[in-house]
Amino acid sequence: MRVGIIGAGRIGGGIARQLSGAGHELKLSFSRRPEALEQLAAEIGPKSTVGTPAQAAEFGEVVVVSVPWGTLPEALRQAGSLAGKIVIDTTNQFGGPPLPAPGQTAAQFNAGRMPGARYTKSFNTLTSAFQAQVGGRQGAERVVQWLCGDDAGAKEVVAGLIEDAGFAPVDLGGTADCAVMEAPRRPGAVYGEEYRAADAAAVVEAVRAGRPIPPTPRY
Numbered sequence: 001m002r003v004g005i006i007g008a009g010r011i012g013g014g015i016a017r018q019l020s021g022a023g024h025e026l027k028l029s030f031s032r033r034p035e036a037l038e039q040l041a042a043e044i045g046p047k048s049t050v051g052t053p054a055q056a057a058e059f060g061e062v063v064v065v066s067v068p069w070g071t072l073p074e075a076l077r078q079a080g081s082l083a084g085k086i087v088i089d090t091t092n093q094f095g096g097p098p099l100p101a102p103g104q105t106a107a108q109f110n111a112g113r114m115p116g117a118r119y120t121k122s123f124n125t126l127t128s129a130f131q132a133q134v135g136g137r138q139g140a141e142r143v144v145q146w147l148c149g150d151d152a153g154a155k156e157v158v159a160g161l162i163e164d165a166g167f168a169p170v171d172l173g174g175t176a177d178c179a180v181m182e183a184p185r186r187p188g189a190v191y192g193e194e195y196r197a198a199d200a201a202a203v204v205e206a207v208r209a210g211r212p213i214p215p216t217p218r219y
Helices: 010-021 034-044 053-059 069-079 106-112 128-134 152-164 197-209
Strands: 002-006 025-029 048-050 062-065 086-089 118-122 144-149 168-173
Touching (some): 010 152, 025 034, 034 048, 062 152, 086 106, 106 118, 118 152, 144 197, 152 168
Parallel strands (some): 002 062, 062 086, 144 168
Antiparallel strands (some): 118 144
């Protein structure tokens, strides 16, 4: 697939490396250091190019938005309309306003900032270093990337990309249901924790039933 990356820093750059290794075409954008984008594209290989956020958005069948929370308004301004695009949002709500309303998930809030996009949220619960370390594990050892969104077709596509990146996709439900995968790290949440698929099913069951999730597993 063609994947546009808006914000090719630690998380976005890691996703770019992982997806490039699986054969996807990439366009990298949005960095305070343009030379860093050029260097990353050169390291990744011939299927990776550099452009503006608007060019990345136009290029991608899927668009990864991976910038600091406070930078998101400017990144979206430069990207332009994302209507009709499958979006993977990796951002976490660290930083200043605007912030979600009480009781609103960051995913709901950000989906509203991308009108018409086929919005999903993923790749936000684990550090970039850990993702680089564990991506590509096989079988029962494969690490979970949680996923939420309100568009079933978009989530199916993103689940395939999560697998291509070397992780196990686990769908938590809609954007209203994903508070447990959002910052900060805390008891009763999956944010910041390693999970494997065998333990993830009980989390999904609890979330959908409105119950507290089971204790965090230890591996």
